[in-house]
Amino acid sequence: VVVTARKREERLQDVPLTVSVFGADQIEEADIRGLEQISSLTPGFTFVNQGNAEPGRVHTQLKFRGMTTAQYSPSFATGALFVDGIYVLNGGTSLSLMDVAQVEVIKGPQAAYFGRNTFGGAINMITRDPDMTEFRAEVSARTTDRSNNEIEGIIEGPIVPGRLSFSLSGRQYDKRGHYVATDGGRTGNQETTAVNAVLKWQPTDNLSFKARYGHSE
Secondary structure, three states: OEEOOOOOOEEHHHOOOEEEEEEHHHHHHOOOOOHHHHHHOOOOEEEEOOOOOOOOOOOOEEEEOOEOOOOOOHHHOOEEEEEOOEEEOOOOOOOOOOOEEEEEEEEOOOHHHHOOOOOOEEEEEEEOOOOOOOOEEEEEEEOOOOOEEEEEEEEEEEEEOOOEEEEEEEEEEEEOOOEEOOOOOEEOOEEEEEEEEEEEEEEEOOEEEEEEEEEEO
Protein backbone atom coordinates (compact mmCIF):
# COMPACT_ATOMS: atom_id res chain seq x y z
CA VAL A 1 0.00 0.00 0.00
CA VAL A 2 1.44 3.36 -1.09
CA VAL A 3 0.48 6.55 0.80
CA THR A 4 1.25 10.24 0.27
CA ALA A 5 0.65 11.48 3.82
CA ARG A 6 4.11 13.10 3.89
CA LYS A 7 3.80 14.74 0.44
CA ARG A 8 5.64 11.92 -1.31
CA GLU A 9 4.90 8.34 -2.23
CA GLU A 10 5.92 5.88 0.50
CA ARG A 11 5.02 2.37 1.53
CA LEU A 12 2.54 2.36 4.40
CA GLN A 13 4.69 0.03 6.49
CA ASP A 14 7.62 2.47 6.23
CA VAL A 15 5.74 5.61 7.28
CA PRO A 16 6.22 6.57 10.99
CA LEU A 17 2.58 7.66 11.25
CA THR A 18 -0.72 6.09 12.24
CA VAL A 19 -2.58 5.91 8.93
CA SER A 20 -5.72 4.04 7.88
CA VAL A 21 -6.01 3.68 4.10
CA PHE A 22 -9.06 2.92 1.96
CA GLY A 23 -8.50 2.22 -1.74
CA ALA A 24 -11.03 2.50 -4.56
CA ASP A 25 -11.70 -1.26 -4.60
CA GLN A 26 -12.26 -1.36 -0.85
CA ILE A 27 -14.57 1.67 -1.01
CA GLU A 28 -16.68 -0.08 -3.65
CA GLU A 29 -16.73 -3.50 -2.00
CA ALA A 30 -17.62 -2.11 1.44
CA ASP A 31 -20.23 0.26 -0.05
CA ILE A 32 -18.54 3.24 1.58
CA ARG A 33 -20.55 6.32 0.60
CA GLY A 34 -18.92 9.03 2.68
CA LEU A 35 -17.04 10.02 5.80
CA GLU A 36 -19.68 8.49 8.08
CA GLN A 37 -18.80 5.02 6.82
CA ILE A 38 -15.07 5.83 6.82
CA SER A 39 -15.28 6.79 10.50
CA SER A 40 -17.17 3.61 11.43
CA LEU A 41 -14.29 1.56 9.98
CA THR A 42 -11.43 3.65 11.43
CA PRO A 43 -10.38 3.30 15.09
CA GLY A 44 -9.69 6.64 16.74
CA PHE A 45 -11.64 8.71 14.21
CA THR A 46 -15.22 9.99 14.41
CA PHE A 47 -17.07 12.09 11.86
CA VAL A 48 -20.02 14.14 13.08
CA ASN A 49 -22.07 15.64 10.26
CA GLN A 50 -23.77 18.08 12.61
CA GLY A 51 -21.62 19.95 15.08
CA ASN A 52 -22.94 19.77 18.65
CA ALA A 53 -26.09 21.89 19.03
CA GLU A 54 -25.64 23.73 15.74
CA PRO A 55 -28.35 22.96 13.16
CA GLY A 56 -27.81 21.62 9.67
CA ARG A 57 -24.77 20.05 8.05
CA VAL A 58 -22.59 23.15 7.88
CA HIS A 59 -20.58 22.78 11.07
CA THR A 60 -19.21 19.27 10.55
CA GLN A 61 -16.55 17.97 12.91
CA LEU A 62 -13.62 15.62 12.42
CA LYS A 63 -12.70 14.09 15.76
CA PHE A 64 -9.40 12.27 16.18
CA ARG A 65 -8.72 10.28 19.33
CA GLY A 66 -11.57 12.01 21.17
CA MET A 67 -10.23 15.55 20.76
CA THR A 68 -12.84 18.16 19.93
CA THR A 69 -13.78 21.76 20.66
CA ALA A 70 -16.96 23.63 21.51
CA GLN A 71 -15.98 26.43 19.12
CA TYR A 72 -17.44 26.35 15.61
CA SER A 73 -14.89 28.64 14.01
CA PRO A 74 -12.55 26.73 11.63
CA SER A 75 -9.59 28.34 13.38
CA PHE A 76 -10.36 26.22 16.48
CA ALA A 77 -10.76 22.90 14.63
CA THR A 78 -8.56 19.99 15.73
CA GLY A 79 -8.87 18.05 12.45
CA ALA A 80 -9.13 18.99 8.78
CA LEU A 81 -10.15 17.52 5.43
CA PHE A 82 -8.12 17.79 2.22
CA VAL A 83 -8.78 16.79 -1.39
CA ASP A 84 -5.53 16.25 -3.28
CA GLY A 85 -3.81 18.27 -0.55
CA ILE A 86 -6.24 21.20 -0.82
CA TYR A 87 -8.11 22.25 2.33
CA VAL A 88 -11.89 21.73 2.29
CA LEU A 89 -13.92 23.81 4.75
CA ASN A 90 -16.98 22.06 6.20
CA GLY A 91 -17.71 20.10 3.03
CA GLY A 92 -17.43 16.57 4.32
CA THR A 93 -21.09 15.68 3.88
CA SER A 94 -21.32 16.70 0.23
CA LEU A 95 -18.24 15.00 -1.19
CA SER A 96 -18.67 12.04 -3.50
CA LEU A 97 -16.25 9.12 -3.38
CA MET A 98 -17.06 8.10 -6.96
CA ASP A 99 -13.85 9.56 -8.42
CA VAL A 100 -11.64 8.99 -5.37
CA ALA A 101 -8.66 6.66 -5.73
CA GLN A 102 -7.71 6.55 -2.06
CA VAL A 103 -8.65 7.98 1.33
CA GLU A 104 -5.93 8.39 3.94
CA VAL A 105 -6.95 8.95 7.58
CA ILE A 106 -3.87 10.24 9.40
CA LYS A 107 -4.01 10.38 13.19
CA GLY A 108 -1.82 12.60 15.33
CA PRO A 109 -0.46 16.14 14.80
CA GLN A 110 0.03 16.92 11.09
CA ALA A 111 0.86 20.65 11.09
CA ALA A 112 4.24 20.06 9.44
CA TYR A 113 2.61 18.63 6.32
CA PHE A 114 -0.94 20.03 6.26
CA GLY A 115 -0.75 23.28 8.25
CA ARG A 116 -2.95 24.52 11.07
CA ASN A 117 -6.16 22.88 12.34
CA THR A 118 -4.59 19.41 12.14
CA PHE A 119 -3.43 18.94 15.74
CA GLY A 120 -5.64 15.87 16.08
CA GLY A 121 -5.19 14.56 12.55
CA ALA A 122 -6.09 14.99 8.90
CA ILE A 123 -7.93 13.24 6.10
CA ASN A 124 -6.51 13.36 2.59
CA MET A 125 -8.70 12.25 -0.31
CA ILE A 126 -6.75 11.47 -3.48
CA THR A 127 -8.76 11.65 -6.67
CA ARG A 128 -8.07 9.19 -9.45
CA ASP A 129 -6.80 10.04 -12.91
CA PRO A 130 -9.12 9.59 -15.91
CA ASP A 131 -8.47 6.52 -18.02
CA MET A 132 -6.16 7.30 -20.95
CA THR A 133 -7.01 4.24 -23.06
CA GLU A 134 -10.73 3.42 -22.97
CA PHE A 135 -14.12 4.86 -22.10
CA ARG A 136 -15.83 3.79 -18.90
CA ALA A 137 -19.05 4.69 -17.12
CA GLU A 138 -20.57 3.75 -13.77
CA VAL A 139 -23.86 4.59 -12.05
CA SER A 140 -24.96 3.85 -8.50
CA ALA A 141 -28.42 4.45 -7.04
CA ARG A 142 -30.14 3.70 -3.74
CA THR A 143 -33.41 4.51 -2.04
CA THR A 144 -35.26 3.66 1.18
CA ASP A 145 -38.87 3.60 2.35
CA ARG A 146 -38.10 6.75 4.38
CA SER A 147 -37.48 8.85 1.25
CA ASN A 148 -33.70 8.71 1.50
CA ASN A 149 -32.54 8.79 -2.13
CA GLU A 150 -29.11 8.98 -3.71
CA ILE A 151 -27.73 8.63 -7.22
CA GLU A 152 -24.17 9.13 -8.39
CA GLY A 153 -22.26 8.40 -11.55
CA ILE A 154 -19.05 8.91 -13.48
CA ILE A 155 -17.97 8.80 -17.11
CA GLU A 156 -14.35 8.95 -18.22
CA GLY A 157 -12.18 8.22 -21.21
CA PRO A 158 -9.55 9.46 -23.64
CA ILE A 159 -9.81 12.57 -25.80
CA VAL A 160 -6.42 11.93 -27.37
CA PRO A 161 -5.50 8.32 -26.47
CA GLY A 162 -2.43 8.18 -24.28
CA ARG A 163 -2.13 11.96 -24.02
CA LEU A 164 -5.39 13.67 -23.02
CA SER A 165 -8.34 12.31 -21.04
CA PHE A 166 -11.34 13.53 -19.05
CA SER A 167 -13.84 12.47 -16.41
CA LEU A 168 -17.20 13.84 -15.28
CA SER A 169 -18.83 12.71 -12.04
CA GLY A 170 -21.77 13.83 -9.96
CA ARG A 171 -23.93 13.04 -6.95
CA GLN A 172 -27.53 13.92 -6.11
CA TYR A 173 -28.80 13.19 -2.61
CA ASP A 174 -32.05 14.07 -0.84
CA LYS A 175 -33.52 12.96 2.44
CA ARG A 176 -36.89 13.75 3.94
CA GLY A 177 -36.81 15.30 7.40
CA HIS A 178 -37.68 13.20 10.43
CA TYR A 179 -39.83 15.80 12.18
CA VAL A 180 -43.23 17.32 11.43
CA ALA A 181 -43.95 20.85 12.67
CA THR A 182 -47.28 21.93 14.15
CA ASP A 183 -48.28 23.46 10.81
CA GLY A 184 -47.72 20.13 9.05
CA GLY A 185 -44.44 21.06 7.38
CA ARG A 186 -41.40 18.86 7.70
CA THR A 187 -38.15 20.01 9.28
CA GLY A 188 -34.70 18.60 8.80
CA ASN A 189 -34.85 17.99 5.04
CA GLN A 190 -31.44 17.44 3.45
CA GLU A 191 -30.30 17.82 -0.14
CA THR A 192 -26.87 17.68 -1.76
CA THR A 193 -25.70 18.28 -5.31
CA ALA A 194 -22.06 17.69 -6.25
CA VAL A 195 -20.33 17.84 -9.64
CA ASN A 196 -16.68 17.15 -10.51
CA ALA A 197 -14.78 17.52 -13.78
CA VAL A 198 -11.19 16.39 -14.40
CA LEU A 199 -8.90 16.95 -17.35
CA LYS A 200 -5.51 15.26 -17.55
CA TRP A 201 -2.85 16.09 -20.11
CA GLN A 202 0.30 14.00 -20.44
CA PRO A 203 2.50 15.59 -23.15
CA THR A 204 5.42 13.24 -22.42
CA ASP A 205 5.92 10.03 -20.47
CA ASN A 206 7.62 11.97 -17.65
CA LEU A 207 5.39 15.06 -17.50
CA SER A 208 1.67 15.39 -16.81
CA PHE A 209 -0.85 18.08 -15.83
CA LYS A 210 -4.15 17.54 -14.05
CA ALA A 211 -6.93 20.13 -13.66
CA ARG A 212 -9.95 19.41 -11.46
CA TYR A 213 -13.10 21.44 -10.89
CA GLY A 214 -15.48 20.60 -8.08
CA HIS A 215 -18.76 22.18 -7.04
CA SER A 216 -21.00 21.07 -4.20
CA GLU A 217 -24.06 22.58 -2.59
